[in-house]
Amino acid sequence: MKVALGVNGHAREDDVEPRLLLAHYLRDVAGLTGTNVGCDTSSCGACTVLLDGRAVKSCTVLAVQVDGRQVTTIEGLAHGASGDLHVVQEAFRRCHGLQCGFCTPGMVLAAVSLLADCPQPTEAQVRAGLEGNLCRCTGYHNIVAAVLAAAGPPGPPP
Amino acid sequence: MRGTRVTRREDERFLRGRGTYVENLDLPGALFATFVRSDRASALIRSVEVDRARRCPGVVDVVTAADLALAPFPPMLALSNQAMVRHWLAADRVRFAGEAVAVVLSETRPAGVDAAASVTVDYEPLPVVVDPEAAAAPGAPLLFPEAGTNVALDLQFGRDEALFDGCEVVVHRRMVNQRLASCPLEGRSAAAAWGDDGRLTHWSSTQSAHAVRRRLAPLLGVAEADVRVVAPDVGGAFGAKMDPTPEEALLGLLARRAGRPVRWTETRTESMLSLGHGRAQVQHVEIGGTRAGRVLAYRLTVVQDSGAYPAHATGLPILTRMMASGVYDIARVEFNSTSVVTNTAPTVAYRGAGRPEATAAIERAMDLFAAAVGRDPAEVRRTNLVPPGAFPYTNAVGTVYDSGDYATALDRVLDRAGYAHLRVEQAGRRAAGATVLTGIGLSMYVEVTAGPSAPDEWGAVSVTTAGRAVARTGSSPHGQGHETGFAMLVADVLGLPLDDVDVVFGDTDAIPTGTGTLGSRSLQTGGMAVHRAAAEVLAQAHRLPGDPLAAGATWADAAAAAERHGRPLAAEVTYRGTVSTFPFGAHLAVVDVDVETGHVALRRLVAVDDAGRIVNPLLAEGQVHGGVAQGAGQALWEEVRYDGDGRLLTDSLAHYAVPRAADLPTFESELMETPTPANELGAKGIGESGAVGAPAAVQNAVVDALAHLGVEHLDMPCTAERVWRALNR
Numbered sequence: 001m002k003v004a005l006g007v008n009g010h011a012r013e014d015d016v017e018p019r020l021l022l023a024h025y026l027r028d029v030a031g032l033t034g035t036n037v038g039c040d041t042s043s044c045g046a047c048t049v050l051l052d053g054r055a056v057k058s059c060t061v062l063a064v065q066v067d068g069r070q071v072t073t074i075e076g077l078a079h080g081a082s083g084d085l086h087v088v089q090e091a092f093r094r095c096h097g098l099q100c101g102f103c104t105p106g107m108v109l110a111a112v113s114l115l116a117d118c119p120q121p122t123e124a125q126v127r128a129g130l131e132g133n134l135c136r137c138t139g140y141h142n143i144v145a146a147v148l149a150a151a152g153p154p155g156p157p158p
Numbered sequence: 159m160r161g162t163r164v165t166r167r168e169d170e171r172f173l174r175g176r177g178t179y180v181e182n183l184d185l186p187g188a189l190f191a192t193f194v195r196s197d198r199a200s201a202l203i204r205s206v207e208v209d210r211a212r213r214c215p216g217v218v219d220v221v222t223a224a225d226l227a228l229a230p231f232p233p234m235l236a237l238s239n240q241a242m243v244r245h246w247l248a249a250d251r252v253r254f255a256g257e258a259v260a261v262v263l264s265e266t267r268p269a270g271v272d273a274a275a276s277v278t279v280d281y282e283p284l285p286v287v288v289d290p291e292a293a294a295a296p297g298a299p300l301l302f303p304e305a306g307t308n309v310a311l312d313l314q315f316g317r318d319e320a321l322f323d324g325c326e327v328v329v330h331r332r333m334v335n336q337r338l339a340s341c342p343l344e345g346r347s348a349a350a351a352w353g354d355d356g357r358l359t360h361w362s363s364t365q366s367a368h369a370v371r372r373r374l375a376p377l378l379g380v381a382e383a384d385v386r387v388v389a390p391d392v393g394g395a396f397g398a399k400m401d402p403t404p405e406e407a408l409l410g411l412l413a414r415r416a417g418r419p420v421r422w423t424e425t426r427t428e429s430m431l432s433l434g435h436g437r438a439q440v441q442h443v444e445i446g447g448t449r450a451g452r453v454l455a456y457r458l459t460v461v462q463d464s465g466a467y468p469a470h471a472t473g474l475p476i477l478t479r480m481m482a483s484g485v486y487d488i489a490r491v492e493f494n495s496t497s498v499v500t501n502t503a504p505t506v507a508y509r510g511a512g513r514p515e516a517t518a519a520i521e522r523a524m525d526l527f528a529a530a531v532g533r534d535p536a537e538v539r540r541t542n543l544v545p546p547g548a549f550p551y552t553n554a555v556g557t558v559y560d561s562g563d564y565a566t567a568l569d570r571v572l573d574r575a576g577y578a579h580l581r582v583e584q585a586g587r588r589a590a591g592a593t594v595l596t597g598i599g600l601s602m603y604v605e606v607t608a609g610p611s612a613p614d615e616w617g618a619v620s621v622t623t624a625g626r627a628v629a630r631t632g633s634s635p636h637g638q639g640h641e642t643g644f645a646m647l648v649a650d651v652l653g654l655p656l657d658d659v660d661v662v663f664g665d666t667d668a669i670p671t672g673t674g675t676l677g678s679r680s681l682q683t684g685g686m687a688v689h690r691a692a693a694e695v696l697a698q699a700h701r702l703p704g705d706p707l708a709a710g711a712t713w714a715d716a717a718a719a720a721e722r723h724g725r726p727l728a729a730e731v732t733y734r735g736t737v738s739t740f741p742f743g744a745h746l747a748v749v750d751v752d753v754e755t756g757h758v759a760l761r762r763l764v765a766v767d768d769a770g771r772i773v774n775p776l777l778a779e780g781q782v783h784g785g786v787a788q789g790a791g792q793a794l795w796e797e798v799r800y801d802g803d804g805r806l807l808t809d810s811l812a813h814y815a816v817p818r819a820a821d822l823p824t825f826e827s828e829l830m831e832t833p834t835p836a837n838e839l840g841a842k843g844i845g846e847s848g849a850v851g852a853p854a855a856v857q858n859a860v861v862d863a864l865a866h867l868g869v870e871h872l873d874m875p876c877t878a879e880r881v882w883r884a885l886n887r
Contacts, residue, residue: 017268019268032175033175033177033179033181033182034174034175034176034177035175036177036179036181036343036344036393037181038343038344038345038393038426038811039426039810039811040425040426040427040810041426041810041811041812043426043810043811043812044343044426044811046343073175074173074174074175075174075175078173078174085170085173085174089173089174092169092173093165093166093169093170093173094165096165096166096776096777096779096780098166098169098172098173099394099637099638099639099780099784100342100343100344100391100392100393100394100636100637101168101169101171101172101177101391101393101637102177102179102342102343102344102393102394103343104172104173104177105172105175108173123824124820126819127819127820127822128819128820130818130819130820131818131819131820133819134343134811134816134818135343135819136340136341136342136343136394136396136784136788136816137343137394137637137780137784138780138783138784138787139783139784139785139786139787139788139817139822139825139848140783140787140817140818140819140822141783141787141822141824141825142780142783143819144819144824145824
């Protein structure tokens with residue numbers, strides 16, 4: 001089947017098998033291997049990407065369902081291929097929010113989506129908001145710290 | 159630079175999605191391997207029908223044991239019963255659900271999955287034995303009739319019937335240190351490609367490129383020099399990726415047979431079935447002493463579940479024995495163990511490997527003993543600690559602890575947690591008849607790093623005429639941060655900025671030999687090798703005519719001068735550890751237990767850990783956090799479960815409870831630094847301490863919350879169901 005979509009701001013058109021998952025489309029067809037696959041039950045969240053700005057597990061979406069929509073992967077988050085890191089990426093780096101790095105792309109994009117919905121989350125809101133993403137290395141301690149740091153101090157009252 | 163919180167240099171590529179995990183490798187022309195796995199735990203194989211699979215579109219080959227006619231897979235552990243033979247692919251019999259029976263080679267991954275589903279295996283069922291105590295009992299079905307026993311390793315040191323003589327109080331308890339799955343987010347992944355020169359390049363998600371090379375070369379019938387193993391970025395391992403399993407080892411053979419590269423990445427289901435599990439001990443614990451709280455004797459008898467084929471965990475009781483008595487000065491200690499095969503996945507190393515099991519046993523025992531003598535568990539611990547002046551201290555089984563200050567660790571954890579205040583809160587909730595009760599649990603631990611089985615590591619440092627230092631190490635990381643930590647060591651010695659130091663690892667063509675990253679050994683062995691090599695390079699530079707460095711020359715100038723003199727600045731060091739080191743610490747957990755539902759919430763986890771001198775506290779704390787989370791996971795949620803037919807019930811991350819962010823609190827971590835005399839850095843290992851210390855703290859906290867309701871013990875994991883049942887017997 002034909003599918004036309006935007007990936008990291010670039011328009012693509014591909015002919016894909018109807019059963020192809022978005023995760024495998026991104027990795028095997030679009031060649032964007034930053035999106036990792038860590039399970040086969042949509043449990044781990046490693047493959048999280050942004051679909052029209054909202055986090056989705058790309059293993060729960062068929063490539064053909066994304067027709068006409070915009071996907072952002074970890075490769076498209078920074079400002080240009082070697083440009084400045086996104087504020088969430090930078091906070092993960094500064095707070096040591098990653099170790100083996102395998103969950104990191106999905107975790108960062110889940111955090112971006114979380115902060116879009118809730119710009120000043122509490123620690124409990126960050127922890128609840130990341131419940132779909134597993135990390136086996138960090139115990140989440142520094143991931144949570146990074147997301148809170150990325151949110152920054154509360155702004156002045158309106 | 160040492161001792162400062164330097165952020166990681168390796169993060170940039172991960173954050174931009176440029177990790178080099180094996181699955182990301184672009185390998186044109188590669189075939190995909192898909193394994194057909196047994197859905198039976200114990201059966202004879204009557205036949206394997208592959209013709210239909212061969213005819214599936216995109217299939218290049220389907221291979222069974224009969225096609226390979228290989229000698230058995232070499233044993234993973236030299237100590238174990240060598241009659242318990244594993245084959246590369248199951249030949250005439252399967253011994254666990256998930257054992258590989260055949261492999262499909264296909265042009266695409268989906269084609270392989272489709273074809274594997276059409277392979278038909280005709281099985282003749284055999285009796286199944288899942289429980290290790292049942293497998294050890296007389297008359298149990300034998301997994302290897304030719305071995306005449308299910309015992310893979312028997313470690314009997316004798317039994318003293320008078321061990322508890324003179325004890326006023328003796329407590330006995332059977333405990334289960336349950337089977338766990340290490341669950342690295344990246345499962346096994348490997349690829350094999352033969353070059354025109356007859357050399358194999360093998361990419362592997364492994365803890366040790368050199369261990370893979372050592373195992374593969376003889377299996378493939380080639381010299382080690384003809385195998386290049388590359389360990390690119392590795393998405394976690396936790397002990398489960400120390401050695402290649404048969405599936406991975408087959409890839410080179412399959413690539414040779416097909417005349418094309420072959421690659422394989424396991425699915426999560428495959429990983430849960432056959433990567434190998436950890437822990438899996440049944441422990442009989444006896445502890446005795448005086449009514450005043452002095453422990454006089456301790457007996458630990460272990461049944462270790464080896465799974466279907468003896469591997470690393472079969473030998474775990476050796477490590478469990480080493481520090482069976484933990485941080486306590488106990489005069490009489492007795493340890494015996496039996497490792498037995500069962501119709502389950504082989505058991506392997508998992509973070510802590512033998513030490514969490516020892517710690518959980520002695521730390522539960524201390525709480526049971528404290529309860530039996532009617533004293534506070536913190537006080538009973540303090541009464542029995544090895545005193546600070548006793549180091550080096552030889553425990554009752556002959557293990558020499560290099561250095562320690564256990565009393566300070568205990569004081570600090572109690573102080574940081576506000577122990578007395580917590581006890582007041584607990585009493586208040588009980589008195590008020592609250593339905594959510596407070597539990598406070600302590601656990602102290604001592605463990606071993608750079609243990610006697612892997613004391614050596616290779617390292618080298620050179621300086622280029624561009625003024626850059628290149629450090630090479632045989633230790634190959636999977637998240638620990640060697641690119642930062644090892645560079646700090648070199649930068650410190652040479653006085654170079656961190657950015658001018660490159661760290662190279664994980665490629666056997668670039669690194670002549672290595673042991674790898676396992677057993678929390680990297681910094682104190684690999685780091686030491688690099689540290690000494692850097693010191694040698696510095697000395698070489700100062701020995702140059704006119705000592706250009708002292709005269710203010712740059713490293714680039716010094717390297718150029720050295721080359722002009724035909725003596726490039728370069729040194730190789732094999733660090734040979736002669737003394738094992740013993741990190742230690744004290745953990746305290748606070749839990750809220752809902753007595754109506756059984757739900758346990760982990761409210762606080764305070765960890766005081768001492769791994770000697772710290773090179774980078776940011777990285778050390780990261781190791782503690784991850785370990786503590788895995789420890790809490792063991793205490794509260796995680797358990798690999800089989801049904802009575804040997805079917806794996808926890809075959810996915812939907813059924814196996816890896817902790818999530820919302821399950822855990824922000825940890826309260828403090829690092830103590832009691833140096834070890836074992837190396838110039840004063841460093842011990844920190845990689846496993848959290849997983850060693852935390853489980854018993856959390857478990858003790860749950861039992862503590864319910865102690866006044868008559869609950870004396872709960873096995874891990876202390877799930878809501880288990881707590882509820884204990885309260886509603």
